[in-house]
Amino acid sequence: xxxxxxxxxxxxxxxxxxxxxxxxxxxxxxxxxxxxxxxxxxxxxxxxxxxxxxxxxxxxxxxxxxxxxxxxxxxxxxxxxxxxxxxxxxxxxxxxxxxxxxxxxxxxxxxxxxxxxxxxxxxxxxxxxxxxxxxxxxxxxxxxxxxxxxxxxxxxxxxxxxxxxxxxxxxxxxxxxxxxxxxxxxxxxxxxxxxxxxxxxxxxxxxxxxxxxxxxxxxxxxxxxxxxxxxxxxxxxxxxxxxxxxxxxxxxxxxxxxxxxxxxxxxxxxxxxxxxxxxxxxxxxxxxxxxxxxxxxxxxx
Amino acid sequence: xxxxxxxxxxxxxxxxxxxxxxxxxxxxxxxxxxxxxxxxxxxxxxxxxxxxxxxxxxxxxxxxxxxxxxxxxxxxxxxxxxxxxxxxxxxxxxxxxxxxxxxxxxxxxxxxxxxxxxxxxxxxxxxxxxxxxxxxxx
Numbered sequence: 323x324x325x326x327x328x329x330x331x332x333x334x335x336x337x338x339x340x341x342x343x344x345x346x347x348x349x350x351x352x353x354x355x356x357x358x359x360x361x362x363x364x365x366x367x368x369x370x371x372x373x374x375x376x377x378x379x380x381x382x383x384x385x386x387x388x389x390x391x392x393x394x395x396x397x398x399x400x401x402x403x404x405x406x407x408x409x410x411x412x413x414x415x416x417x418x419x420x421x422x423x424x425x426x427x428x429x430x431x432x433x434x435x436x437x438x439x440x441x442x443x444x445x446x447x448x449x450x451x452x453x454x455x456x457x458x459x460x461x462x463x464x465x466x467x468x469x470x471x472x473x474x475x476x477x478x479x480x481x482x483x484x485x486x487x488x489x490x491x492x493x494x495x496x497x498x499x500x501x502x503x504x505x506x507x508x509x510x511x512x513x514x515x516x517x518x519x520x521x522x523x524x525x526x527x528x529x530x531x532x533x534x535x536x537x538x539x540x541x542x543x544x545x546x547x548x549x550x551x552x553x554x555x556x557x558x559x560x561x562x563x564x565x566x567x568x569x570x571x572x573x574x575x576x577x578x579x580x581x582x583x584x585x586x587x588x589x590x591x592x593x594x595x596x597x598x599x600x601x602x603x604x605x606x607x608x609x610x611x612x613x614x615x616x617x618x619x620x621x622x623x
Numbered sequence: 624x625x626x627x628x629x630x631x632x633x634x635x636x637x638x639x640x641x642x643x644x645x646x647x648x649x650x651x652x653x654x655x656x657x658x659x660x661x662x663x664x665x666x667x668x669x670x671x672x673x674x675x676x677x678x679x680x681x682x683x684x685x686x687x688x689x690x691x692x693x694x695x696x697x698x699x700x701x702x703x704x705x706x707x708x709x710x711x712x713x714x715x716x717x718x719x720x721x722x723x724x725x726x727x728x729x730x731x732x733x734x735x736x737x738x739x740x741x742x743x744x745x746x747x748x749x750x751x752x753x754x755x756x757x758x759x760x761x
Contacts, residue, residue, distance in 0.1 A: 325629055326672065333664060333752045342661030342696075343752075350669055350678040357679045384680030385666060386695040421628050424673045 326417055334413060347416060350385040351423070352395070357383045358427035359402040372397040403431035630671035634706075634716045635746040637735045644749055645735070646704060649721040651755050659702055660752045663694040667704075667751070670716070675708070685725040689732055692718075704751070705732045710739055717746050 334340040356379075360368050365379040372379075372394065381387050382394070392408070399406040419426070432438065639645040650660060666681050675682055675690075683703075684690050691703040703725040706718045719735040722728040739745050 326668065329668070329750055333661070333750050336657055336661075336752070338657040339661035339664075339752050342658035343665045346662035346665030347669070350666060350681065353679050354677060385678040386662075386681060386693060388697070420668050421672050423669050424677055 324417070324421075326420060330413075330417065340413065344413065344416065345388065346385075347419070349388045351419070352390060353383050353385040353387065354423070355427050356398060359398075359404070359429075361428075368398075368401060371401040403433065404429050628672065632671050632674055632714050632716060633748055634667050634671050634718060635748050636718045636751065637720060637739060638745050638747050643755060644747060644751075644753070646718050646721050646751050647749075647753055647755055650702070650751060653721075653723075655702055656696075656699060657752070659694050659696050659699055662696060663692055663702065663704060664750055664752050666692055666694070674714075675716070683725075686729055689719070689729065689736075691725045705729075707732075707736050710736070710746075711743060718751075 365376045369376045369379045395406050637645045666678050669677050683693050691705045694702040704718050704721050706716050710717050719732040
């Protein structure tokens with residue numbers, strides 16, 4: 323049983339305290355969400371959008387404020403591009419809400435919601451892996467490059483995941499070893515073709531371990547996933563990856579490698595075939611590309 | 624695998640010479656309601672499992688080294704729980720005392736802080752919603 327659950331069991335014995343606690347949490351949650359969703363927007367701008375004064379927005383962003391109206395919250399939801407949900411809940415739902423308080427503060431705007439944006443669909447890291455394995459991504463090389471571009475951020479996430487696994491799961495030592503083995507190439511290599519191969523090997527051999535990883539460390543993985551999620555971001559990162567004029571020849575010979583024509587991913591429609599890896603298309607490299615890869619690998623090493 | 628979360632910013636309470644939680648004692652003696660305690664405890668809990676910036680407008684700085692949780696409820700006088708961050712480790716909070724007007728009790732808070740620095744047993748991890756034995760009013 324978690325420490326919080328034990329504490330709340332004691333605190334909630336008194337009914338008045340229980341309800342005051344829930345109200346306090348609600349007020350704090352609303353204030354924190356408004357502040358988080360406002361982001362860079364000034365209080366004055368937000369006030370203008372919802373037809374109030376800056377001081378009104380300032381009050382709403384105070385965790386002690388409890389006199390907000392549903393109508394005001396509706397206006398705020400519209401200004402933020404999200405929907406307002408009002409629910410009656412069991413007290414037990416407070417536990418995950420407290421533990422994940424900061425993670426749930428800023429839902430995506432409608433425009434960024436993958437449920438309604440086809441460019442963003444089938445774009446999570448896991449889906450991407452499956453798509454790679456199934457060979458449904460038309461330009462594997464470009465995908466490999468984009469994955470390599472993210473290897474740094476992915477390395478940090480993987481490091482923390484592996485580290486925390488190590489701390490709590492001596493019983494899972496074998497799994498950890500397999501994970502590190504599988505994730506190692508992703509952490510250290512910037513060779514996009516090797517990264518692609520590593521992902522393939524990993525997803526085909528260790529899907530169960532991967533799922534466990536996602537389950538127990540969903541947030542850090544999710545962060546990485548969302549960082550890798552959109553084709554737009556990929557194209558930008560890939561473009562960053564190949565900035566110099568000396569790469570012009572490389573680009574000319576292999577225009578798709580710039581990422582500029584990277585198509586959106588399609589949903590996998592057939593089960594994973596573990597033998598697909600054997601049919602991986604050979605990647606075309608120029609001498610200049612190969613030299614560049616070597617220097618990049620040295621840099622990251 | 625189930626990961627059991629622990630407070631990342633644990634909040635401790637100053638313990639007086641009689642071994643009693645000084646914050647709870649003050650709340651009891653000043654007749655602070657269960658509702659106010661519940662409200663303050665909800666803020667404390669969010670901070671414990673996230674960080675002090677999680678709840679906007681609730682933590683106020685009252686001096687260079689001290690801050691306070693501010694609890695406000697309609698029809699009640701505000702309550703300030705004066706605290707100091709990082710007495711022994713980076714991510715922790717120690718409630719030093721409580722008051723209606725924080726600046727008036729700064730000297731007491733600093734004195735309690737010195738006591739804790741000398742003896743780390745003079746603080747305890749405990750919800751402030753509890754009441755001292757024999758004091759069930761308020």
